[in-house]
Amino acid sequence: MSQNLHTFENGFRVVTEYMPGLESASVGIWVNAGGRHENIKQNGIAHFLEHMAFKGTRNRTALQIAEEIEDVGGYINAYTSREVTAYYARVLREDVFRAIDVIGDILINPIFDKKDIEVERGVILQEIGMSLDTPDDVIFDWLQEQAYPQQALGRTILGPAGNVSNFSKDDLSLFIKENYNPNKLILSAVGAIDHDKIVKQAEGLFAMLPNATPFQLVKAKFSNGIKKVVKDLEQAHVALALEGSGYLDKDFYAGQTFASTFGGGMSSRLFQEVRENRGLCYSIFAQLSSYADTGLLTIYAGTSGDSVCELTDIIVDELKRASGDLSESEVARARTQMKAGLLMGLESSSARAERLARLVGIWGRVPPLAETVEKIDDVNLEQTRAYAERLASNGRVAMATYGPITESRSLNDVQKRMTD
C-alpha cells in the first residue's frame, strides 16, 4: 500500500492510495462544507447545490454527465452531511481520468439553469417528503434540533420546504463562493490508480482556482430539551443524546469505546438487556456522532407505544450502571472491534477513499494506521467508565419521542433519574 498526499499552492489537496490486485477505483471530491456552514436563510442550500451539480455544466448536459460514467459501467453519486459534501464515482481502471474529469466539471462549471432549478425543487421536495414519512429519519432531525437549538448544527440537511421553494442561482453561487474554496476541497482516489497522473490531471482542473474569504464556523453549543410528537404509528421511537466528544477531542476514542460497549453490537449492554432479555425492541443502538468541535452520544430504539417509559428508564439505568461496573473484557472487545473494523474497512476502495479524504480534512495528513491503532489500544477500563460517568453526571439530555405514545417520561424525570 502506498499513500500519497499532494497540496497545490492554492491549498487544493490530492490524496491517493494504490491498492494492488484491483481492477477498479473509487475517486471523488470531498468538500469540507455542509449543512452547518449555512445561515438560517440558507438552510438546505448545501444539499440543493449537491443536486444542481448534476444538472448540467458549460460542457455537459445532465444526461451527458450520467451517460459519460454509466456508458463505461461506472456509477456516480453524492451526499451532503453536516460538515462535508462529497461527489464520488466508482469506475474501472481505464476510466479514472474520465471520472475525475466529470466530477471536476460539475464542481467548477455548473450552470444553474433557471428551468433546472425549478425542476430540482420538485425533486428535493419529494426527498423531504420521503424523509418525513420515515420515522427513524425524522426523529434524528428532531433530536439534533433539541441538542443544538437555533444553531446551524441543529438544523436539517435537506432544509425546510419554504427555503427549498425559494433558492435562486445567486444563492447557489454565493454558497459556492463562501465554501467551495480550493483549500477546502480534497480529491481522494483509491484502487487501480496512478498518483502522478492524478496530480497532473488535478493541476489542470483545480490548481488555478482562487481562494475567497472562507466561511467562519461558529462553535456549537449543546443544550438539553425534549420534543414529543404523538402520532398513530405502529412503533414508538425514542432517541436520546448526551454531550459527547468531537473528533479532535482527546477522549474521542474513549467515547467510541464506550458507545461500542453500550450499544454497538449484539454483545453490547443495551442489545442484551433490551432486546435479548426483554424483547422490547427490534432496533436498538448507541453511537458517537462526532463533529469538529463537539459530538453526540446518541441512543435510539423503536418499541411499542406502552413501553416508552420502561425503555427510557432502562437506558438511563444502564448508563449509570456502566459507569460503575463496565468490565475489562467489554472494553477489550470494543477495542478489538474497532481495530478489526478498521482493517476490514481498508479492504474496500470506496471506504478507503472516504477515510483518506476525511483524515486529510480533519488532520491535514494521513496518520499511519499504527498511530490510530495505538490510540485505540491506549483506551483503558478506567477511562471508559469515567466517560460513562461524565455523560451521566452532566445531567443534560436532549430527547425526542415519536409515535403512539401512551405515557412517557418528562425531561425532568430523565435528567433527575440520571443524576440521582
Add this chain to the structure above:
Amino acid sequence: MSQNLHTFENGFRVVTEYMPGLESASVGIWVNAGGRHENIKQNGIAHFLEHMAFKGTRNRTALQIAEEIEDVGGYINAYTSREVTAYYARVLREDVFRAIDVIGDILINPIFDKKDIEVERGVILQEIGMSLDTPDDVIFDWLQEQAYPQQALGRTILGPAGNVSNFSKDDLSLFIKENYNPNKLILSAVGAIDHDKIVKQAEGLFAMLPNATPFQLVKAKFSNGIKKVVKDLEQAHVALALEGSGYLDKDFYAGQTFASTFGGGMSSRLFQEVRENRGLCYSIFAQLSSYADTGLLTIYAGTSGDSVCELTDIIVDELKRASGDLSESEVARARTQMKAGLLMGLESSSARAERLARLVGIWGRVPPLAETVEKIDDVNLEQTRAYAERLASNGRVAMATYGPITESRSLNDVQKRMTD
C-alpha cells in the same frame, strides 16, 4: 483466484474462493429455503427460525454466540428472503474456524427455549411494526401479494402478527426438518481462507446430517390485481409489477438488460423523464426480481398525492415506447453496466461469498465468469425491445398505491393504456 466446490455424500456443499491480499474472510451458510417454503399457517416461520438460531444452542448461550464473534472483532448476521435464508460472518483470517464453528452450532444445535421464544415474539412484532411504518417497504409487500395472490410467494417474509404470536418449538422443528436438509445447505467462504481446512471442518459438522423428505415447491402463478390504500402521508407511493423472468429462464439477461435501460440508473429512461425532466420524484427505479420459476419486472416511484395519474401514465407510455425505440447505445450501456458491476462486486469478499452460494444453489456449480459475461454480451437490441414488447402486450399488471392520493388510475385504465 481459485474457486473450489466440494460435495459431501449427504449433499452438503462447500464452496470457497481464496482472495490474495486480504486479511479477512466472509463465511456463511446459505439455506435454499425461505418464505415461499411455508404454507399459510407457517407464514413467518422461516424468519422466526432465523431469529431463534441466535438465541442459544446446546453449547452456547445467546450472549456467548455474540461474544465469540465480537470478542475477535468480527460481526455475525443473518437474513431471510423468499427463497433463501443466510447466516454469515466476517472475521479476520485467524478466526475463520471459529466463525464456521459458531454458524454450524446455531444451525445444528438450537434449543428453542420456551422463554426465549416468548421474548423473540416481541422482537419480531417490533420488526413487523417497523416495516409497516416504512411506506416503501410495505408497498412492496402489497405488490407481491397482488402479483401472487393466495400463494406462498405472495406472502410477507415476516408473516402476520397472528402467526408470530403463536409459533411453537414444534413449528420451528418441523420447518427445519422439512427444509434444512443438508442438500439444501451451502457453506460459502471467501477471502483469507484455506479450502482443505474448511472442508475438513465442515465434514465434522455437517457430513453426518441426515436428509429427510424435502418440501416440494409449488410453481408460482403471476396474477394481475390492484391494492390502493389512501393514507395521510407526505408522499404517494406507486409500484407496478409485470410478469418477468426467473433466473433459470433463457431471457433472464434480456430482462436484466431491459430493466437497466428502463430504470436502472441516472441515464435510464424513467430517471431522465420522471426526475430530470419533470421533477416528479426523488426515488424512481425499475428492477427485475427473479425467482426459481418466475420473476417480476417492478417499477417503483414516490411522488406527490396529486401526481399519481401523471406518473402512472408516464410509466406505461415509456414502457410502450421502449419496445419501439430503445437504441443500440442504451442496450450497450446496460451490458457494460452489468459487466462492470460484476467485476466491481468481485472486489468484496462478502459480495463474492454471497454470489458463490447463490450460483451453487441455482446451478449446482460455479459458472466461470467468462460464461456469464458471454451471456450478457449475447443480449442484443432486438431481444431487449422484444422483452419490453412482451411485458407491455401481456396486459396484466399487479399494482399498489399508498399515500395521500387524490386521484389514481384503475387497473383497467392501466392495462388498457398498456395494450392499446
